[in-house]
Amino acid sequence: MIPVALTIAGSDCSAGAGLQADLKTFSALGVYCLTAVTCVVAEVPGKVSRIQAVAAENVRTQIELLLASFPVAAVKTGLLYSPEVVEIVADIFEKSALRNIPLIIDPVMIATSGDVLLQSAAVEIYRSRLFRLATLVTPNMAEAAALTGRPVRDIDEMRTAGEQLQAEFGARFLVKGGHLSGDRAIDLLFDGSRIEEFSAPFHEGISTHGTGCTYSAAIAAGLAQGHVLETAIARAKEFVSRAIGEHFSWTNSLGKIDALNHVIQASSLSGRPGFQPGASPSGGQDARST
Numbered sequence: 001m002i003p004v005a006l007t008i009a010g011s012d013c014s015a016g017a018g019l020q021a022d023l024k025t026f027s028a029l030g031v032y033c034l035t036a037v038t039c040v041v042a043e044v045p046g047k048v049s050r051i052q053a054v055a056a057e058n059v060r061t062q063i064e065l066l067l068a069s070f071p072v073a074a075v076k077t078g079l080l081y082s083p084e085v086v087e088i089v090a091d092i093f094e095k096s097a098l099r100n101i102p103l104i105i106d107p108v109m110i111a112t113s114g115d116v117l118l119q120s121a122a123v124e125i126y127r128s129r130l131f132r133l134a135t136l137v138t139p140n141m142a143e144a145a146a147l148t149g150r151p152v153r154d155i156d157e158m159r160t161a162g163e164q165l166q167a168e169f170g171a172r173f174l175v176k177g178g179h180l181s182g183d184r185a186i187d188l189l190f191d192g193s194r195i196e197e198f199s200a201p202f203h204e205g206i207s208t209h210g211t212g213c214t215y216s217a218a219i220a221a222g223l224a225q226g227h228v229l230e231t232a233i234a235r236a237k238e239f240v241s242r243a244i245g246e247h248f249s250w251t252n253s254l255g256k257i258d259a260l261n262h263v264i265q266a267s268s269l270s271g272r273p274g275f276q277p278g279a280s281p282s283g284g285q286d287a288r289s290t
């Protein structure tokens with residue numbers, strides 16, 4: 001039976017990010033994708049034109065209906081947009097009956113274009129209610145900086161930020177180094193007892209968006225399939241690296257548009273690219289804990 005996973009995310013009409021990236025990623029990896037839509041973003045790569053919220057109670061109904069009807073094996077959140085929707089997701093996932101469904105929180109705040117996507121009042125609700133429910137939170141360097149109130153510019157600052165966030169919220173954090181200088185994109189996983197590193201070579205000269213959405217969706221897909229967290233992250237890292245490397249490209253009168261290629265054969269993933277286990281033995285867990 002195909003595993004089922006749910007994404008709670010915004011719609012990106014250009015389909016590189018948001019729920020469209022999640023839908024394509026889950027499908028490529030062999031997971032049936034359910035989508036609860038939080039907002040509709042009118043955008044193309046490099047430019048966000050408008051965002052319109054879906055009524056918060058409609059978002060609640062979508063999620064409750066899906067959870068009551070399908071055997072959901074993992075959940076990922078992307079752009080939740082408003083404080084009301086973050087509250088609703090917390091209301092739902094605080095219920096003890098749902099505590100063993102893996103919950104991946106991608107704390108989407110800012111688009112690759114630099115446009116602000118998340119209403120600022122929502123950040124406080126993430127901090128007070130949502131992070132502590134997560135199996136894994138996946139901030140990039142800018143989001144880690146916003147959440148810690150300190151600059152995150154290099155691998156040492158990623159380490160400091162990750163340790164601080166893990167200790168403050170008690171959840172596992174994967175701080176993503178997609179904007180590091182150097183020749184590898186290094187991500188660090190903090191689980192409270194050790195730090196594990198996942199890396200892949202940088203691909204130069206490609207301006208795609210949606211890599212964060214794709215990465216967290218691929219992690220959620222791996223958990224829905226029963227992989228332990230470290231394996232799910234390693235496979236997801238390889239998936240997103242291949243999606244960038246094998247990207248699509250079109251030219252128009254304004255220049256070049258690049259888009260991730262989500263159609264990566266799951267069977268061709270090796271599983272542990274650039275994976276560097278921490279000092280102590282890895283005891284990966286599938287369900288939410290800590």
Ligand code: PXL
Nearest residue numbers: 010011012017018041079111
């Ligand atoms: O890449 C972040 C992101 C997430 N979700 C939606 C988006 C974007 C970026 O543009 O539109 C819906």
